[in-house]
Amino acid sequence: MRVLICGAGIAGLALAGLLERDGHEVIVVERAPAPHGAGYMLDCQGPGFDAAESMGLLPELRERAFTLSELVHHDDEGTVTGRYADDRPGSDRILSMMRGELEDVLYRSMKTRVRFGRTVRAYDDLGDGLAVTLSDGGVERADLLVGADGIHSRIRTLAFGAAGHTLLDLGFHTAAYVFDDPETARALGNDLHMLEAPGRQVGAYPARDGRVATLFTHRTAPGAPLPADPRAELRKVYGGRGWLVPRLLDNCPAEPYYDRVAQIDLPAWSRGRVTLVGDACQAMSLLTGQGAGMALAAAHALAGELRAGGDLEGALARYERAVKPVAVRVQAEGRAMAEEFVPAS
Numbered sequence: 001m002r003v004l005i006c007g008a009g010i011a012g013l014a015l016a017g018l019l020e021r022d023g024h025e026v027i028v029v030e031r032a033p034a035p036h037g038a039g040y041m042l043d044c045q046g047p048g049f050d051a052a053e054s055m056g057l058l059p060e061l062r063e064r065a066f067t068l069s070e071l072v073h074h075d076d077e078g079t080v081t082g083r084y085a086d087d088r089p090g091s092d093r094i095l096s097m098m099r100g101e102l103e104d105v106l107y108r109s110m111k112t113r114v115r116f117g118r119t120v121r122a123y124d125d126l127g128d129g130l131a132v133t134l135s136d137g138g139v140e141r142a143d144l145l146v147g148a149d150g151i152h153s154r155i156r157t158l159a160f161g162a163a164g165h166t167l168l169d170l171g172f173h174t175a176a177y178v179f180d181d182p183e184t185a186r187a188l189g190n191d192l193h194m195l196e197a198p199g200r201q202v203g204a205y206p207a208r209d210g211r212v213a214t215l216f217t218h219r220t221a222p223g224a225p226l227p228a229d230p231r232a233e234l235r236k237v238y239g240g241r242g243w244l245v246p247r248l249l250d251n252c253p254a255e256p257y258y259d260r261v262a263q264i265d266l267p268a269w270s271r272g273r274v275t276l277v278g279d280a281c282q283a284m285s286l287l288t289g290q291g292a293g294m295a296l297a298a299a300h301a302l303a304g305e306l307r308a309g310g311d312l313e314g315a316l317a318r319y320e321r322a323v324k325p326v327a328v329r330v331q332a333e334g335r336a337m338a339e340e341f342v343p344a345s
């Protein structure tokens with residue numbers, strides 16, 4: 001088969017690697033001009049860990065993974081108000097790493113080169129295949145088009161229309177970025193540090209090579225628009241806080257990662273020769289800590305069903321039947337957590 005994957009994130013790269021190993025011809029287009037940077041720390045666990053194991057990626061992933069020793073809470077004066085060791089059960093089957101590192105391992109494990117700086121403009125179903133028009137004007141024939149383009153999926157909109165899904169806004173905005181600051185990175189030691197204030201939370205932890213990684217999450221009215229200037233918004237929301245917050249804000253880049261915390265509910269994941277994988281159809285939000293793992297697991301399941309053969313429609317239906325119930329359960333757990341996450345008072 002000739003498969004065109006839109007999106008070179010975790011789901012897209014994992015799927016591309018698996019499909020090329022099965023002898024499919026794969027094209028990957030990615031809107032970003034180059035691989036993403038470090039991003040933020042995520043945990044790969046549960047079905048995602050199992051998928052990584054079966055893809056033979058564990059040795060490489062273990063090399064990139066790191067373990068933060070403790071969660072350390074601070075108040076605005078910088079006084080430590082609590083320390084908690086990471087005592088999650090089964091921690092030998094949890095890998096914590098920067099999102100960029102996971103993507104890099106996936107990218108290095110495949111031969112197909114990503115066509116960066118491109119997206120899918122439109123597609124036509126010709127009956128025996130698709131004609132996919134790219135943003136660079138090129139037209140590619142494909143037997144299957146996969147939208148692995150994240151929570152704001154363009155392929156989802158092309159296939160199902162803008163009103164074809166529900167975006168469940170959980171009532172938070174979040175931001176993350178990484179910056180060079182060896183002195184602060186040293187001071188953070190090997191711990192995840194947090195400041196919690198009513199309706200907002202700031203995290204900082206050491207990343208590789210003297211860099212500091214940040215994570216900001218604050219409550220918003222559900223459906224509140226995303227700010228035009230995320231850096232200015234972070235200053236507005238967190239500007240009065242103490243501890244390390246002024247230093248973190250001073251190092252905020254012009255365009256940090258900034259998005260709403262949300263989930264996607266989509267009645268059907270495939271339409272004809274078009275299907276979705278990862279956040280594009282099953283976004284569960286950072287509250288669950290399982291979106292990346294589930295994206296890996298979904299890519300693994302989709303590749304497995306395509307390998308099993310039979311007609312394409314049947315394979316896509318089996319993929320959805322296998323993954324969706326798990327995704328829906330994790331989404332429900334995430335929504336339940338939203339009540340207590342970053343308390344309003």
Ligand SMILES: Cc1cc2nc3c(=O)[nH]c(=O)nc-3n(C[C@H](O)[C@H](O)[C@H](O)COP(=O)(O)OP(=O)(O)OC[C@H]3O[C@@H](n4cnc5c(N)ncnc54)[C@H](O)[C@@H]3O)c2cc1C
Pocket residue numbers: 006007008009010011012029030031032040041042043044045099118119120148149150151152153154155174175176215277278279280283284285286288289290291292293294295
């Ligand atoms: C702050 C934060 C912390 C998180 N922590 C965890 C965690 O601890 N554990 C966990 O498992 N998950 C975590 N997640 C969730 C996890 O990051 C996502 O669920 C995961 O990245 C989904 O992978 P994906 O490949 O489906 O989508 P994405 O990672 O969003 O990748 C989509 C890709 O498609 C590209 N793209 C987008 N639009 C287009 C387009 N129109 N054309 C072409 N390309 C396009 C994007 O540039 C990107 O490369 C966290 C998320 C956030 C924001």
